[in-house]
Amino acid sequence: MASSAPSGLTLRAREIVEAARGLLEEEGPDALTMRRVAGRLGIRAPSLYKHLSGKEALEAALISDGFVELAEVFEAAVRGAEDPLGALAVAYRDFALRRPHLYRLMTDRPLRRDLLAPGVEERAARPLVEAAGGDQNLARAAWAFAHGMTILELNGRFPPAADLGAAWREGLSAFRRS
Amino acid sequence: MASSAPSGLTLRAREIVEAARGLLEEEGPDALTMRRVAGRLGIRAPSLYKHLSGKEALEAALISDGFVELAEVFEAAVRGAEDPLGALAVAYRDFALRRPHLYRLMTDRPLRRDLLAPGVEERAARPLVEAAGGDQNLARAAWAFAHGMTILELNGRFPPAADLGAAWREGLSAFRRS
DNA sequence: TCTCTAGGGTAACAGCGTTAGCCACACTAG
DNA sequence: CTAGTGTGGCTAACGCTGTTACCCTAGAGA
Structure with a gap:
């Protein structure tokens, strides 16, 4: 059972959101792709879906x-x-x-x-x-x-x-x- | 030599912009794809590029x-x-x-x-x-x-x-x- | 009649979000 | 100690996007 942070997100999900945040602020919205977010964490895009339901959920976070x-x-x-x-x-x-x-x-x-x-x-x-x-x-x-x-x-x-x-x-x- | 309308666009380009306009207003921005615009005119997407330099130009029009x-x-x-x-x-x-x-x-x-x-x-x-x-x-x-x-x-x-x-x-x- | 051009076409590429299905590891129950 | 289960990776692939390269045909002008 994955423990969840105050935001309601899993620990790993929070790391993903953090990576996305960095990408967004450093390179703008075009850089905010599932593949690039995953790449920042050293994993592949489909793995993100183990933690977040999709890109909309990532953006909502x-x-x-x-x-x-x-x-x-x-x-x-x-x-x-x-x-x-x-x-x-x-x-x-x-x-x-x-x-x-x-x-x-x-x-x-x-x-x-x-x-x-x-x-x-x-x-x-x-x-x-x-x-x-x-x-x-x-x-x-x-x-x-x-x-x-x-x-x-x-x-x-x-x-x-x-x-x-x-x-x-x-x-x-x-x-x-x- | 293609004659150009007051907008600075070719006649055919104007037809394309018109088709795009209809698509945008009827179905929203997600429907505004080069393939669908072309489809509305009975042609294929690459043919649009004979008249407009790209999607940005279409949107600008x-x-x-x-x-x-x-x-x-x-x-x-x-x-x-x-x-x-x-x-x-x-x-x-x-x-x-x-x-x-x-x-x-x-x-x-x-x-x-x-x-x-x-x-x-x-x-x-x-x-x-x-x-x-x-x-x-x-x-x-x-x-x-x-x-x-x-x-x-x-x-x-x-x-x-x-x-x-x-x-x-x-x-x-x-x-x-x- | 020859040539050029306008305006179609197809095939293809890289990148997008997303899904299906596989596999290895760790933990827990019996 | 072993069996089972869930977590979290992976690859392959799908359908979509804008766009490019290249081919072909019809018509106009010399």
Whole structure:
């Protein structure tokens, strides 16, 4: 009987997720193939299926980890902050720019919530809802703004000369007046 | 010598792009394979390469078309509108919900601008910049908000019970006070 | 009539996720 | 001590992907 870590994953499965994480961050999503992940561990791709149900499950594990890290970053950011919304915004952008491939993986597509570690999505969301004073609509609008700024920046959609810091401030001050 | 349409594409290339468009909208991105596009025209995949340099070029053509359509939608929306920002927001969300796969294709990844029809991106962007009174930072922040709301909705990231209309209004009113 | 080109075709390659089936080792029960 | 069972590797293979090399035919122009 394989012992399972707090994430609900087997020890070996965690090693696989770790290898995948390294590959993703170092070489981007195209490098995230079952064969390459296996290669990093010195085994062959089919062996991965002894530990994980498939690539979707592997990605879901990466995403779960991402949510936990994002939650920690958020919780640290609001701790004792006088401007929680601003602090969250900085933390959010920072997280995404430091782990662009993981951020894209986390937000690109519909979430397979059934494959996610339970509670991680909610935990990452909570600090923002609290910073919005419990106003769900404000929280959602602010999240949409932050995600939009972030993913458009990651995708190189703003002109290179654009002052993104100014655009962030513009949006944030708008929301703060709400 | 193959005659070329205004898009810069050969007549036959345009037929291919049309077939691809149908496939994308009817069956989603997974159906957008060179073999299936070719099959829709009664030919084989390698023959596509007589007309288009590859799949990236095909996608770029789809994206170019998408920008033109979005520009037309925007231009119609602001025509005589008393609240241009609000009109653009409605038009934006509407466009994306009516063509979700195309919208995702247009925004998902870094743009291959070298493969795009010239000027289409700028044309689609202009109405918003004008609605923002020429304030580029405001325009960028508003675009980020709109894209964020849209893509998060398309990706099913808001709770099913969320009142997205209210979140849109929340964000819009914030930006309007700027 | 000869030649060139446009636009089809087939075969094939490398890489993808995944499945089937085999095998060796370690642990546990009798 | 032995038999049985489960764990975790392996190879081979399937169907799919984008793409390339190469062949052939029909029509146009000189």
